Amino acid sequence: MKDKHIIDVLDNTSIASLSESELSAVQAHAQECESCREAYEAARLSAVVLQSRAQTKIEPSPFFQTRVMAAWREQQAVENVPAMLRLWRSARALVSSMAVTTAALAALTFLLPAQTTPLTDQTASMISAESVIMGQGSDDQETYDQVLSTIYEDDDDAR
Amino acid sequence: MDLARQAQAGDESAFAEIVRRYSPRVFSVASRFFRQRSLVEEAAQEVFLKAFTQLGSFEGRGSLEGWLTRIATNTCLNTIRGAKRRPEFTVSDLTDDEQQWLDHHSAGDGEQRSVENSLVATDLADRVLSVLLPEDQQALLMIDGEDASIKEVAEATGWSESKVKVRAFRARKKVREAMEKLLHRR
Numbered sequence: 090m091k092d093k094h095i096i097d098v099l100d101n102t103s104i105a106s107l108s109e110s111e112l113s114a115v116q117a118h119a120q121e122c123e124s125c126r127e128a129y130e131a132a133r134l135s136a137v138v139l140q141s142r143a144q145t146k147i148e149p150s151p152f153f154q155t156r157v158m159a160a161w162r163e164q165q166a167v168e169n170v171p172a173m174l175r176l177w178r179s180a181r182a183l184v185s186s187m188a189v190t191t192a193a194l195a196a197l198t199f200l201l202p203a204q205t206t207p208l209t210d211q212t213a214s215m216i217s218a219e220s221v222i223m224g225q226g227s228d229d230q231e232t233y234d235q236v237l238s239t240i241y242e243d244d245d246d247a248r
Numbered sequence: 249m250d251l252a253r254q255a256q257a258g259d260e261s262a263f264a265e266i267v268r269r270y271s272p273r274v275f276s277v278a279s280r281f282f283r284q285r286s287l288v289e290e291a292a293q294e295v296f297l298k299a300f301t302q303l304g305s306f307e308g309r310g311s312l313e314g315w316l317t318r319i320a321t322n323t324c325l326n327t328i329r330g331a332k333r334r335p336e337f338t339v340s341d342l343t344d345d346e347q348q349w350l351d352h353h354s355a356g357d358g359e360q361r362s363v364e365n366s367l368v369a370t371d372l373a374d375r376v377l378s379v380l381l382p383e384d385q386q387a388l389l390m391i392d393g394e395d396a397s398i399k400e401v402a403e404a405t406g407w408s409e410s411k412v413k414v415r416a417f418r419a420r421k422k423v424r425e426a427m428e429k430l431l432h433r434r
Contacts, residue, residue, distance in 0.1 A: 105395060127432075131424045132427075145279060145283065147278075147288045150285075154268050
């Protein structure tokens with residue numbers, strides 16, 4: 090192993106699980122090969138910090154069991170409520186708001202007086218479809234000839 | 249198995265006994281993933297409530313402890329996956345204590361064991377572990393940190409042994425490279 094790079098060995102297995110002979114071979118190679126020395130040093134320090142991390146354990150507090158049992162009872166209480174009641178509880182807000190909205194719309198529809206004024210026959214005839222299409226004005230609208238005769242009459246009077 | 253059956257039938261004292269007996273194991277698993285007590289407790293509570301609802305699926309082939317360990321592992325992994333990933337560590341983030349620790353230990357002066365030293369080492373571990381997927385962290389911490397066998401990890405996680413090997417190899421390589429980076433840029 091002395092002439093063989095050891096990086097694969099370091100990545101394949103933890104340093105702690107190497108046998109004594111394997112470890113000495115790895116160290117011997119690391120002393121002569123700079124890149125493997127750096128890799129070995131990093132692997133060794135990684136193993137130290139990982140073991141330290143693994144030893145950091147949090148123990149359950151004396152109140153933990155009480156806390157879990159309280160949560161469990163709460164969960165049980167929710168599950169024991171009949172399904173329809175649970176459905177009603179979750180949908181209550183939505184159903185209530187829909188009912189209020191419907192009542193408000195009904196009140197607006199039936200109780201308030203109508204505010205739109207229907208068109209009279211005269212108005213309707215003034216803007217009938219035929220008059221718009223044919224470009225014809227209504228009866229009381231002056232024609233071009235009438236306008237001209239009115240102007241000339243005014244001139245005659247002036248003279 | 250009896251305890252599990254009694255709890256499933258709604259026996260409160262049986263469920264309380266399960267919580268009392270297996271809390272240390274569940275906390276031990278959750279401690280691999282979280283360092284804050286509140287997070288560990290939250291995860292452990294979720295594990296027991298989930299276990300209660302799934303007691304029907306426990307057939308008693310393996311131990312109740314093993315079954316709970318697997319639920320704990322999956323629950324913690326799901327919590328971590330749902331949380332935001334921590335940003336990748338940078339060398340400039342190293343504290344003075346961490347730099348000092350690396351100086352001492354790379355010079356071979358690593359025999360000082362104290363609570364403070366362990367805390368610094370644990371912080372450094374979290375720093376290098378942050379480059380890994382949560383599943384890879386789990387495999388590496390169990391094998392290299394707790395000296396667990398490949399088989400034990402496979403049982404605790406429900407992964408195949410070859411999958412555990414691949415995860416451990418990949419994780420070890422990445423952690424070593426991250427540590428090399430820290431050592432170079434000190």
